[in-house]
Amino acid sequence: MAKKNYKSMDDFATAAGVSRPTLSKYFDDPSQIKEVTRKRIEAALKKSHFEPNLFARHLNRKRTRNIGILVPTMSDPFYVQVVSLIELELREKGFWPVQISSHTRPELEAEAVRTLLSLKVAGAIVAPLGAGSRRSALERLSGAIPVVCFDNPAGADLPYVGNDNAQSMAAIVQYLCRSGEPPIFLEIPHLTENAGERQESYRATMAREGHAPLVIDCDAPPSWEFERLGYEQMQRILAKGGLPGKTLLCANDRFAFGAMAAAFASGLKIGRSDACDVRIAGHDDHPLSRYTCPSLTTMAQNAPEIAAKSVELLLAHIESEDDGTTPMTNKVILEATLVMRDSA
Numbered sequence: 001m002a003k004k005n006y007k008s009m010d011d012f013a014t015a016a017g018v019s020r021p022t023l024s025k026y027f028d029d030p031s032q033i034k035e036v037t038r039k040r041i042e043a044a045l046k047k048s049h050f051e052p053n054l055f056a057r058h059l060n061r062k063r064t065r066n067i068g069i070l071v072p073t074m075s076d077p078f079y080v081q082v083v084s085l086i087e088l089e090l091r092e093k094g095f096w097p098v099q100i101s102s103h104t105r106p107e108l109e110a111e112a113v114r115t116l117l118s119l120k121v122a123g124a125i126v127a128p129l130g131a132g133s134r135r136s137a138l139e140r141l142s143g144a145i146p147v148v149c150f151d152n153p154a155g156a157d158l159p160y161v162g163n164d165n166a167q168s169m170a171a172i173v174q175y176l177c178r179s180g181e182p183p184i185f186l187e188i189p190h191l192t193e194n195a196g197e198r199q200e201s202y203r204a205t206m207a208r209e210g211h212a213p214l215v216i217d218c219d220a221p222p223s224w225e226f227e228r229l230g231y232e233q234m235q236r237i238l239a240k241g242g243l244p245g246k247t248l249l250c251a252n253d254r255f256a257f258g259a260m261a262a263a264f265a266s267g268l269k270i271g272r273s274d275a276c277d278v279r280i281a282g283h284d285d286h287p288l289s290r291y292t293c294p295s296l297t298t299m300a301q302n303a304p305e306i307a308a309k310s311v312e313l314l315l316a317h318i319e320s321e322d323d324g325t326t327p328m329t330n331k332v333i334l335e336a337t338l339v340m341r342d343s344a
Helices: 009-016 020-028 035-046 054-059 077-092 106-118 135-144 165-179 193-208 226-239 253-265 303-323
Strands: 066-071 096-101 123-126 147-150 160-163 184-186 247-250 279-281 298-300 331-334 337-339
Touching (some): 009 020, 009 035, 020 035, 066 077, 066 106, 077 096, 077 303, 096 106, 106 135, 123 135, 135 147, 160 303, 165 193, 165 247, 165 279, 165 298, 165 337, 184 253, 226 253, 247 253, 253 279, 303 331
Parallel strands (some): 123 147, 160 331, 184 247
Antiparallel strands (some): 298 337
């Protein structure tokens, strides 16, 4: 027997022999209705092609089951990894993710905020652009719905989940100091607060280890194209008389990728052995770090926990707004793990 088609929730509710509100309650949470009614609806579903228009139903409510996810770019596999994990966490908890990228442009981040508000999302998980963000846009978003930031707090007084940059940078600096020549720090543009925190930890840890810190600032206009910046910076360093030392620590893995490529193009051998010309390390454990040649020594951010805690914190704030309570936690800082590979 051919399955039946229904044009609307009202049509299907009539065919199933239930009221429209009961049907809506079923699609929100089947456990909310009586077992006999639930079985009647499920039997009718098996005999039809009916799928509820969840988006349209949610727009008619004060609060939807949609959650916005806003990140600077989806060309960075780190964000892809974390967003994918956030999506799975949300779906498991009965929420529908709405993901938008600002493409590293402040005007598109502000536009994304307007879009999320127009979709009446219940809350949002945001990795802000940082220095480039329009503060008024984030304030508008957080003033309307619960918001949790991850990766970069953006200087806003909002719930936040992120990496403990003081711990992670100290760990890799200690390792490099104790396994060979102390590292020189290759800085990236300060687009987010992470950059400043990592440089500060590098300087403090070098002092504790009994070495003078040496920071080489990125001599280029600010950009999210970290691989290109790393490549060009290494070219400039080599053109000015060669490396100032045999160990280079990059502020993030993407910058390290570019530095490694430029070193290789100049005929330098990268690695830990005495026969190598330079050691290069990074930070983040970017998903491609293990596949560079040689594989990159780095600090692994806890991506699964960043995703899980971001969702947990956001849902706690949504619930607290509904019942008038105060969430117990507003900030979650996670430690990273040293990953020793062939590059350093």
